[in-house]
Structure formats: structure tokens, C-alpha cells
Amino acid sequence: MTTAPSRTHEIVRILRFDRVQIVTHWVNAAMFAVLLVTAIPLYFGSLFGIVLHRHVVQLVHLWTGLAWPLPILISLAGPWGARMRSELRRFSRWTREEIIWLKMLGRVPLRADKFNPGQKLNAVFVASTMLVLLVSGAMLQWFRYFSVSMRVGATFVHDTFALAVFVVVVGHIAMALTHRELLRSMFTGWVSETWAKIHAPAWFEEDSR
Amino acid sequence: MTTPEADKVNVGRRVFLGVGALGALGIAFGNGVQNVLGTVFGTGVGGLLPGGDRFRIYSITGQYPVISPKKYRLEVTGLVDNPTTFTLSDLQALPVTSFSKTFQCVTGWKVPNVQWEGVLLSEILKKVGVQPGAVALTFESYDGADSESLTIEQAHLPDVLVAWKMLGAPVTVEHGGPVRLYVAQMFGYKSLKWLSAIRVVNSVQPGYWELNGYPVNGWLDGSVGPTNPNPELT
Numbered sequence: 159m160t161t162a163p164s165r166t167h168e169i170v171r172i173l174r175f176d177r178v179q180i181v182t183h184w185v186n187a188a189m190f191a192v193l194l195v196t197a198i199p200l201y202f203g204s205l206f207g208i209v210l211h212r213h214v215v216q217l218v219h220l221w222t223g224l225a226w227p228l229p230i231l232i233s234l235a236g237p238w239g240a241r242m243r244s245e246l247r248r249f250s251r252w253t254r255e256e257i258i259w260l261k262m263l264g265r266v267p268l269r270a271d272k273f274n275p276g277q278k279l280n281a282v283f284v285a286s287t288m289l290v291l292l293v294s295g296a297m298l299q300w301f302r303y304f305s306v307s308m309r310v311g312a313t314f315v316h317d318t319f320a321l322a323v324f325v326v327v328v329g330h331i332a333m334a335l336t337h338r339e340l341l342r343s344m345f346t347g348w349v350s351e352t353w354a355k356i357h358a359p360a361w362f363e364e365d366s367r
Numbered sequence: 368m369t370t371p372e373a374d375k376v377n378v379g380r381r382v383f384l385g386v387g388a389l390g391a392l393g394i395a396f397g398n399g400v401q402n403v404l405g406t407v408f409g410t411g412v413g414g415l416l417p418g419g420d421r422f423r424i425y426s427i428t429g430q431y432p433v434i435s436p437k438k439y440r441l442e443v444t445g446l447v448d449n450p451t452t453f454t455l456s457d458l459q460a461l462p463v464t465s466f467s468k469t470f471q472c473v474t475g476w477k478v479p480n481v482q483w484e485g486v487l488l489s490e491i492l493k494k495v496g497v498q499p500g501a502v503a504l505t506f507e508s509y510d511g512a513d514s515e516s517l518t519i520e521q522a523h524l525p526d527v528l529v530a531w532k533m534l535g536a537p538v539t540v541e542h543g544g545p546v547r548l549y550v551a552q553m554f555g556y557k558s559l560k561w562l563s564a565i566r567v568v569n570s571v572q573p574g575y576w577e578l579n580g581y582p583v584n585g586w587l588d589g590s591v592g593p594t595n596p597n598p599e600l601t
Contacts, residue, residue, distance in 0.1 A: 200423065212425060250379035257378060278379065286383040290390030297394070301474050306589055309475030311397030315390050 170351040172365055174272070174343040176241045182233040183344060189229070190327065192222045197320060223295050227288055248272060249281050272361035280330060287323045291316060402479065423476055424541045427575060432509035432561050436537070436545045441529070445505075445567035448496030455531065455545055461486040461494065464528060466551075471587055473554035483549050485530030489523045491565070503571040506548060509561035515548065515574040516583065517557075518593055519567075526551035529562065552595050554585040 175183070196219040199212070234242045248271060259268040260275040268274070273281070297304055297312035304312070334341045343349045354362040393400070441453040465484035471477040488504075497519065504522050506515040521527065528549040531538055538544030543560025550557040556576040577583045584590075588597040 201421075212429070250377060251372070251375035252378035253375055257376065279382065282379045282382045283386060286386035289387060294390065294394060298474055306471070306475075306587065307398040308394055309473075310401060310477060311394040311475075313475040314397030314401050315393035318393065319390060 171348040172351055172354055172362070173347050174340075174349045175347045177347070178233050178238045179241055179245075180344060180347060182229050182242070185229040186226075189222055189226050193219060193226065194324065196222070201317065201320075220295075220299055223292065227292060230285075245272075245281075249278050249285075252278065269360045270358050272358050274357075280326060283326060284323060287319050287326075290319050291323070294319070401477075421476070422470070422478055422542070423472065426510070427512040428510050430510075431540045432511070433540055434509055434545060434561070439545045441546060441562060442564040443491060443495050443567075444564070446498040446501040446569065447492075447567050448498060449494075451495050453491075458486055458491075458529065458531065458546065461490050464490075465532070466526065468526065468549075468551045470555055470558070473556055473581060473585060481533065482535050483528055483530050483551075484532035485528040485546075485549070487525070488517075488527045488529055488548075488565075489525075491529060492519075492522060492567075495567075497567055500569055501567045502569050503567075505566040505568055505572050506559045506562060506574070507564040507566070508559055509563045513559055513561075513575045514572075515557055515559040516571050516577070517550065518571060520594070521550075521584075524550075524552060524595075552587060552598055552600070554581075554587065556581055557585050 196215050199215055200219060230242075233239055234246065252275065253271075255268055256271070256275040256278070259266055260279065264274075264276065271278075294312040294316040297309065298316060301309045301312075334344070339349055339353055351362070354365070436455050439455045441458065442450075443453065444450040463484065464487050465482065467480050467482050469477055469479045470481050501519055503519060504517050506517075508514065517527070526549075528551075529546060530549045531544070531546050533539075533542055533544075533547075533549075538547055543558075543562070546562050548557075548559045548562050559574075571583060573583050582591040584593055586592075586595045586597065587600040588595075590596055
């Protein structure tokens, strides 16, 4: 699905995210925030001292965690998910130039796609970490079915990957705050044609064909 | 100028599967990795990192019963010759035992090499005199909610401690101080916190966690019989 440049305002703009994507992003972000806030007292128990009703905190964390992948899966599944599915293809299949760009840490020129390779890597990493957290977290809840050694392993993995995804999300937020036009597009859906021509020429070309 | 699909590489899929494989490896071998990391990081600041040694603090009631060491009392009653109420200094006048052993939670986290100090439960039982017909002990907590059980045989294991020191200091209130139970060969839920009373009884009474589905005999290897088939795990 492509969107013709719209000339309603003087500035020519193109659609970066549709409503499905925007809603999915913010629901996902809100769920991440709930998981993070509830994880802190569970993880740093001895630092925070008493957390009233740890059991309640634990239940909120558990059910939010189990439901966490749903918004993204739903956004991909239906007839409304065409754009989500096309992003999935972007994240999955890379050009040789993108691989080189990432290996050189961005020091070579690139006719960038809608997302640069760093953004693509971020998306793939977060998605795969969600799966790892879901599986290891479920093992901690239904530990009876696993050996003691695997329970210890699952705890280790859950803690390590949670810390990793936290660091990555902090970086993601920092990038968003320093790239305001892109941050705005996560609310409105639109970016200027100028931005697209400069920063995502491959996408711009494809989108305006 | 767009790149033909055939020239593209499945980088995203590879990264996705790679991270997933890393997670699976961690679940399979994280236990061994943590043993190494635990030695490197210890229980200090490193204990805050994943894989470091960190206690998760549980409380059934949502609060900690705060008892000053001076007001602390341990009541031992039931099928005994001399029902006794011990003060903390009474307990400390009994033969002191200390050792370093793992605290292993049934849900998977553990803290290796925890330093424990207290009196063996068997010493207390010797002091009060267990009567014939006694089968088990019931433990009660100052939190008013938790309870635990051990058979008389389990209570005489050489690493079941009524502890007032843990991690090299008096047992803190969050860890169940001033006095808690420590059952080295079983999962952490058996090591009742804020120990207030021991009743010697004629049958095993399942405690709080047992009534919530945990095995009555919580041996560390996961077996649930009355005796430990694998005592070297501690």
C-alpha cells in the first residue's frame, strides 16, 4: 500500500505510520512501562525493603507479560495489518549495503530505506527478546514442569534479557527525543517529504512511485 | 534503483533466531554460568546484576513483623518433657553451629555460600526432651500467617538451624530476624521466617506453602519423599 504525497498544507508530507501502527506502538510501550515498573520491586526486593502485596505486583507483571505480544500479533494479523506486514519484510530482508553500513557503524554513505539498519536491528532485537522473556517468564511461573537447574537458568535469562531490553529501550527513547520530526510521526503518522528525501531516499523513491 | 528481492539477505530472521538460541542456551546452562558469575560478583553491588546473588524478599502478609531481639521469645511446646520459652540469649547459650550453604528458592533463584549461624534444631529438641509418639514439628511465625512442618527425623538433620545470624550479621527483619529457621537440604519456603513457636505433634501438618501446592518435603533435587535421596546437593 502506498500513499500519494498529500498537498493539503504547503509542506508536502508522506505517511510514515498508519493508525494501526501508532496505536500498536503506544499500547506496546504502555505495557512495557507496566512491566518495568512492576519488575523493579520484584527484582530489587532487598533494596526496596517491603513492597506491599508483592503477590499483586507479581500478578500484574505476569498477566501484562503474557499479553505483551498480543497487540503486535493482532496488528499484523488482520486486513488492517498491511503496513505492519510490509515493515516486517523490511526488518527481515536487508540489502548488502545495509549490512556493510552496520558493520562500519554508519561511517559509509547509504541510500537508506524507511528505517536505517540500526533501527531495523533494534526492532528485531526487541521482538526476539520479547519472545525470550515470554518463554523464560512462563517457566518461572509454571516452574514445576522444569528441573531445578532449568529454573535457575530461566531466572538468569529473564533477568539478563530484561536488563538488555531496558538498555535498548532507553537508547530508543533518547534517539526519539533527539529526532523530533520522527517522534512527531509516531503521533501524527506524517513526515515531511524533505525529511524522507534526505534520510530515507530509497523509501521515498519506492513510496512515490 | 531499488534492490531486487533476490539480492537481499535474511539478516532480520537470522538475528531473531540467534537471540532466541542465546536465550535457550542461557536456560540450559545459566545455572553453571551463575555459579561462575556469583563467585566473581559476590553479594555486594555485583549482586544487583543478573546472575549475581540476590535475595528476592517475600512476605505473605505484605508486612514484616518487627520484634526487638530483647523481646524475642521462642515457645517450644507439645509432646515434650519440658515445655520451654526461650529468649534470644537462652538460644545463644546453647551450642553454636555455623556453616556456609546455598539458599535455593523453589522458583529458581538462589544465593550460594550464605553464612549461617545459630543453634541446631536437634539441640533444642534435646534440651526440651521429645516424648515417644512425637512424629513431626509444626513451626509458627510472628507474621501470623506462615507455618511449616518437618518430621522428627528431618528436624535432626545436621544442617537444620534455628539461626540468628545470616550473611555475617544478625538476621535482618526482611530475612526473618531476629530468629528464623534454615533447612539447608530443602527449598527456601521451608526455612520459615520470624520463627515464634515450635509444636511437637503426632502427625505432619502441611504448612502455608504446602497448602498452596508446594511439596511437604521440599528436597532440593525436586523429590518429595520423607527422606532425602540426594543429600549432597547442598
